Amino acid sequence: MSRPPTIIDVATRAGVSKSLVSMVLRDDPGVSDARRSAVLAAAAELGYRPNRAAAILAGTRTRTVGVIVDDFRNPWFVPLLDGIRDALAPHGLRLTLADTRANAHLDSSPFDDLVSLRVDGVVLAAEGFPDLVVPADTPVVVAGARADVPGGLDVVASDEAAGGRLAADHLIGLGHRRIVHVTGSGGPAAVRREGTVAQMVASGIEPLVYGDGPTSEQTGYRATVRALHDHPDLTAVFAANDLMAMGAIAAVHEAGLRVPEDVSVVGNDETPLAASPLLRLTTVDPHNDEVGRLAAARLIDRIGSPAPDSAGPIRTLVPPTLVVRSTTGPPRA
Amino acid sequence: MSRPPTIIDVATRAGVSKSLVSMVLRDDPGVSDARRSAVLAAAAELGYRPNRAAAILAGTRTRTVGVIVDDFRNPWFVPLLDGIRDALAPHGLRLTLADTRANAHLDSSPFDDLVSLRVDGVVLAAEGFPDLVVPADTPVVVAGARADVPGGLDVVASDEAAGGRLAADHLIGLGHRRIVHVTGSGGPAAVRREGTVAQMVASGIEPLVYGDGPTSEQTGYRATVRALHDHPDLTAVFAANDLMAMGAIAAVHEAGLRVPEDVSVVGNDETPLAASPLLRLTTVDPHNDEVGRLAAARLIDRIGSPAPDSAGPIRTLVPPTLVVRSTTGPPRA
Structure with a gap:
């Protein structure tokens, strides 16, 4: 045999189907030990070496x-x-x-x-x-x-800018005009912030943005405390993630206000926390x-x-x- | 040399201390390249092969x-x-x-x-x-x-049984007599439950235990809803972890009750969530x-x-x- 052996040669020699050879080569657990041995023996005898199979057979990869x-x-x-x-x-x-x-x-x-x-x-x-x-x-x-x-x-x-627009549109659609975006460091938060601010500006709303530091619950809490202090008339918070939204809700409660009757809060990420009975958080799902x-x-x-x-x-x-x-x-x- | 070489032989040959040889063999980053080479050369020349060193020298370990x-x-x-x-x-x-x-x-x-x-x-x-x-x-x-x-x-x-006793003692010390332990599946929860129940019994308190399924927020929520239904006079919940405590707090709120004025809630784990401004949860720290x-x-x-x-x-x-x-x-x- 002068040409390099193919997967079909291996299958023929081992007396199995081509797809079974594929399964063995990708380490599929659904193959019996006996058939796996037969395939590997046939592959070794023929010197069969596709790129990936070579790496696997040589043990240089970990799958x-x-x-x-x-x-x-x-x-x-x-x-x-x-x-x-x-x-x-x-x-x-x-x-x-x-x-x-x-x-x-x-x-x-x-x-x-x-x-x-x-x-x-x-x-x-x-x-x-x-x-x-x-x-x-x-x-x-x-x-x-x-x-x-x-x-x-x-x-x-995820299209984070679109997520920011979704959150802003939701709050604007409900009738909110005094909205703060609570944000923090990092790439996703930056893109989200741009989308949110652009949508607020496009809707003729002054973009209020608070928050610096990591996108943590503590940052969300402190930013919302400051925002409520500076703008007692605000009625909605869009937080850059669900943890920050937890912090925002805590700040709203501490100010003696209710969610959502006095202040609406939107999160971002659809984490397992968002659906929890304690939060039941409106949030952007980035999928x-x-x-x-x-x-x-x-x-x-x-x-x-x-x-x-x-x-x-x-x-x-x-x-x-x-x-x-x-x-x-x-x-x- | 008829006996197998020892670490002292390697140190002598390399002209370094025994502890330096140990450092090299455990890949300690604090060794200079020159001394590391000297030690490895001496080890190779002598055929020195302790179990672990052999693996490290052969590159079969990943540190x-x-x-x-x-x-x-x-x-x-x-x-x-x-x-x-x-x-x-x-x-x-x-x-x-x-x-x-x-x-x-x-x-x-x-x-x-x-x-x-x-x-x-x-x-x-x-x-x-x-x-x-x-x-x-x-x-x-x-x-x-x-x-x-x-x-x-x-x-x-962690001594989970002791943690259960701590939580029970705290609530009993505050004057609670109608206490429910909200629990779930798994080894740590089982040990915690035993400690909690034993302490309640020792204090002459009827041990109320609710919850089955994973130790999740949902289980904590559902168990507390049922416990409040069955025992409207209960005044305290000890949940098997902080997530279950979040679920318990949600159930207390939904029943129109306040935490801690109407129902006290204790968690377990001292997760990052426990210290959050939204929860400020009393909890057992298992360290x-x-x-x-x-x-x-x-x-x-x-x-x-x-x-x-x-x-x-x-x-x-x-x-x-x-x-x-x-x-x-x-x-x-």
Whole structure:
């Protein structure tokens, strides 16, 4: 046999179907040990070496995708992980997770850590990687509108500006005219802020923006305390995420006011907290599960491509929706 | 030289101290490249091969500790990770994370996944691993009072029974006599429940226990709704964790009652949520940061030990404390 062996040669020699060979090569757990052994033996005897199979057979890859998130205290990433899992499942790929605080003590980048674990690719759902060096054989897809990540990478993000417009439109549609946007640091919050402010200006409303520091509950609380102090006539708060909205609600309560009778509050992220009986929070759903699914699908494409740089970087925006619950209503008369 | 070479032989040949050889063998970043080379050369020339050093020299280890947590929606694990990081830092060890849902679609155990990433050891902070096979060269330490994990492993846990007693004592000391414990599934909740019920019985109080299903906010909410229906005279709820306490507070509010004027609520875990301005939750602090520190320290001992099984399994209990905030007070008259 002078030509290189194909997957069909392997299947013929092992006495199994071509699709069973594929299953074995992608480490599908639904294959019996006996048939797996037969396929691997046939592949070895024939010297069968497709790109990916070679890596797997040589043990140089782990069939694992690394995911880097920013802060485990904000559960925005929970739906993202669900989506990533959904997309990895049919490919038999596993997932391991790092956060940007994980190994800060070692002055060690979580990205380099994942590379040294020999993951097959990385979903970068965090920022602060201005100097990231992406190895040619470890594709990276950015999830979210991240600042401080290298250019030239595929990005899948929710359309945060559209989310800001949705929230502003919802409040304006209810009749609110004195609206504050409570915001914080980071790329997604910045895009959201631009969309929100633009929509307020377009509707002839003075854009009130408060908040600096991390997009945490404490920042949301302090910003809303200040906003209520400066503008006692405000009737609505759009917070840059659900945790900040929790802080905003606390500030409204402390001022002796009710949500939504006196002040409406909108969050962002549709975290598991938003639907909780204690909050029942009206919030923008960025569809981070879909962001995760598409980011993982893009990554799988890049992993499977023999020439990862043949196609230029692709930017995908997922349209958000609004989930109306109990924290918004018409302004007080 | 007929006997196998020892670490002292390596130190003598390299012209360094024994402790410097140890530092090199554990990849301590505080060693200069020149001295590291000298030690590795001496070790190679002598054929020095302790178990761990062999693995490190052969590059079969990743200097990474894997951590398995149960559910990212409950942030109890955030302080645990902080503590683990503290303990890993001086040893230059990295951390990677998996959760029990991560690869469920592959019918793949997160433990086996971490082993296949060749981590140096695993902190198991989740349950549901009745068939766990612990490889001899990958030590495992269990963090928390987990059910369904193999015997024979080191365990570091908060003294959950003592935590239950603390919560019960706090409420009883305030004068409450009609107290419900809201609980759910899992090992830590079971131990907490036993401690709570025992303390109630010892104080001559009828132990009311509600809740079944996962220890989630929804379970806490539903259990408290039922408890308030069955026992309109109840004045206090001790929930098995902070998320369940959030659910309990929502149920109290929906019944038209106030916290703490009508019903006191105590949580458990001292998650980042507990201190939030919206909750200001009285809660049991299990000191999960300390659990993490001690679990990682134990794991490092096991990783460094040439004969991991020489010492039997060690069980360490961390004493909890109570953090009193704004959700508890004396019962209504």
